[in-house]
Amino acid sequence: MAQLRILLADDHPLVREGLAMAIRSRHPDIILDFADSIAAAEVLARTHQGYALMLLDYRLPDADGFSGLFRMQHALGHTPIAVVSAYDEPQIVTAARAIGAAGFLSKSQPFDALAQSIDELLHGRTVFPPVSEDVPGLSDLRDRLKSLTTAQMRVLTALVKGHLNKQIAGDLDLSEATVKAHMTAIFRKLGVSNRVQAVLAVGPLFDLQS
Template sequence: MTIGRILIADDHPLIREGIQLSIRARHPGHIVDVAGSIAEAEALVQRNGPYKLLLLDYELPDANGFGGFFRLQHLLGRTPIAIISAHDSEQMVATTQAVGAAGFLSKRQPLDATIAGIEIILAGGRVFPTSAGPDTHIDMLRKRLDSLSGAQRRVLLALAGGDLNKQIAADLGVSEATIKAHLSAIFRKLGVTNRTQAILMMRPLLQPS
């Protein structure tokens, strides 16, 4: 009997398959889907969702920092998302915590430790290194990002990716006038006056060092 689905989004086959096999061994009733990019993960969520857990590699080629996290968070709703990454600096962990992830699992730790963390998250807990503390600046940026609508957030992420208004309009299937209206609302909510200021303000959230 299928109990639920778990999604692993990681472009490193050995890590992805190692976690997948370990979860299947401990939770034989779960289906474990895998993706190698944000786009593949989005397609799986739209086709197979809902999921009980998403394990998301921070460094997927189309992730644009935490942009991929926010895109998938928008689709998944309340599904917990845990970031997995070899970049486990204090700022990275603190940012992961501030954006609302359910946990941070370092690729540097043994697989058994990663699986133990997954067990905690599946049980409703949160997993972060004990040295990670709150980052009030990141928390403030997160609150401003939360004030944006889903469409405004997608426009902001496209801006951060370097897209121009015409390309954003084509990707979202709307007019350039609609994109300009979204930009005006974004600037007002973020307290900035132009796209450069908006990108610079949100850069610590999208691409922490």
């Protein structure tokens, strides 16, 4: 039987070590891969197929809000991804669930509770703290975002940051014509007509943090 493999993305070495200890306390033989950025995690996703789980820090140097989750959903396919964060406000937790995260783990959880939550995730269950607040429209937006290709998601992320087509083309090593084609497809899939409407539609998902 192949060993289980988990991808752990967090830019703080002590947090990575704490999560690793929580995992190995119940699964000592599991293989752990570590990344300190979304770009590094994407490389690992291309290198290793069949991750059992990804634990993803909500805030990484190259990701804003849930943009990192969107990118890793495209990179990992059906691999469950749990968001790990010190920010556990109800709106963030609800948004994570609505856009397809498998769980939400607070960095303030006691060690034993964290280990239990990870064990639940490895058994195919979802793990979220109880919240009462709802974020209207996120389920529909999630479905629209899931229809975007990886390239379109990268363009959308740059668009939300306020980058112009020329800058997006340079950063992503694309032609401006290709960027424009991606923009047209993004607008169609999101049900909007222009850049401003696109940013207004998805901006909150990239900014949900205190």
